[in-house]
Amino acid sequence: MTQALKPTLYIVATPIGNLNDITLRAIDTLKQVEFIAAEDTRHTRRLLSQFEIETSVISFHDYSSEESARKLLERIVNGENCALVSDAGTPLISDPGYRLVSLAPEYGVTVSPIPGACALIAGLSAAGLPSDRFCFEGFLPAKPLQRQKRLASLAGEERTLVFYEAPHRIEALLADMKMEFGEQREVVLGRELTKTFETITRGTLAELVDFTAADANQRRGEFVVMVAGEQAVKLFDDKVKETFALLNEELPPKKAAKIAAQIHGVNAKDIYQWSLTKNS
CATH class of the missing domain: 3.30.950.10 (Tetrapyrrole methylase, C-terminal domain)
Structure with missing residues (x-):
């Protein structure tokens, strides 16, 4: 890991299941920072043990106070780079860390993502x-x-x-x-x-x-x-809908959609999916 030019908070993604999904850069970062802020220290220590990482770990989670976040940032300003990890995947993606990262610019702390697994x-x-x-x-x-x-x-x-x-x-x-x-x-x-x-x-x-x-x-x-997103009705004008409705009186929906699509130059699957939503 290249030595940071400024005090740095690393946002480190960890595996969401399979431990082999951790990146080499994540392992390197976790080994070289001065401390790790973890959502659940017991869970994180098991991960660190797997990769023979001996860096000290502190607790930081959704219920941590703003005062705790500021103390952590002060440690970084004083020369101790930190890695933030969640229990699994990429921190801040439905996981703790927002308050800490949002306060970092106030302290002149650089935030650097170490990408990896994300569910x-x-x-x-x-x-x-x-x-x-x-x-x-x-x-x-x-x-x-x-x-x-x-x-x-x-x-x-x-x-x-x-x-x-x-x-x-x-x-x-x-x-x-x-x-x-x-x-x-x-x-x-x-x-x-x-x-x-x-x-x-x-x-x-x-x-x-x-x-x-x-x-x-x-x-x-x-x-x-x-x-899947809604098949918006606005994809089809009234003529398309009218054609489909008339054909559907005599034909199965898939066949009616196919013919209506040929007549109006639109996608048959879109017409068929729209018809299912309309009738559900």
């Missing part, structure tokens, strides 16, 4: 959903009414939606999504990514609700839930 990106890369534009919502509210309200506000979002969820709420989340987004909306469920029992399951919300209800094993572990 959000790992899940999205394997989902097969559009990823040129996406919307990360992290963990939704635990209370049902608040969660449903948030989902209702996202129902018309055209970008791929990405959520994190814990095992004890996954069934409720999928049921609320089915209610707010429609049962035919496409969803990909990434469970225990990079771990021994990793599963990536694709289907409609109706199918995934039934799938998780039928198998208790599919309700265990940590989840990345990725939902």
Whole structure:
């Protein structure tokens, strides 16, 4: 690791499951900083032991006070470079650290990212959903009414939606999504990514609700839930909709969508997906 020219706070990504996903640069950084600020010191010490890293570790988490953050930054200003880590993945991505990083410029402390594993990106890369534009919502509210309200506000979002969820709420989340987004909306469920029992399951919300209800094993572990964006009605003008409706009176939806697409020069899959949403 090159010696920093200024006091530096390193934001170090750690594995989300498979320990081999740690980067060489992360190991080098964790060995050479003066101390490590960790979400859970016991968890982090197990990781450090695996890679024979003997750097001292202090606790820093969501409940740490602003005073604790300032004391940590003062240590950096006084010449002790620090690495911030969370329990898994990239710090600040639905993990602690925002307060610390936001205060760093006040102290003249450089913030340097050491990139690596991130459940959000790992899940999205394997989902097969559009990823040129996406919307990360992290963990939704635990209370049902608040969660449903948030989902209702996202129902018309055209970008791929990405959520994190814990095992004890996954069934409720999928049921609320089915209610707010429609049962035919496409969803990909990434469970225990990079771990021994990793599963990536694709289907409609109706199918995934039934799938998780039928198998208790599919309700265990940590989840990345990725939902296809709404097929916006504005993609099609009234003539396209009218043509599809007339054809659909005599033909199955897929056939009607194919012919309507040929007539108007639009995508048949988009028309078909729109029709499913309309009828859900």
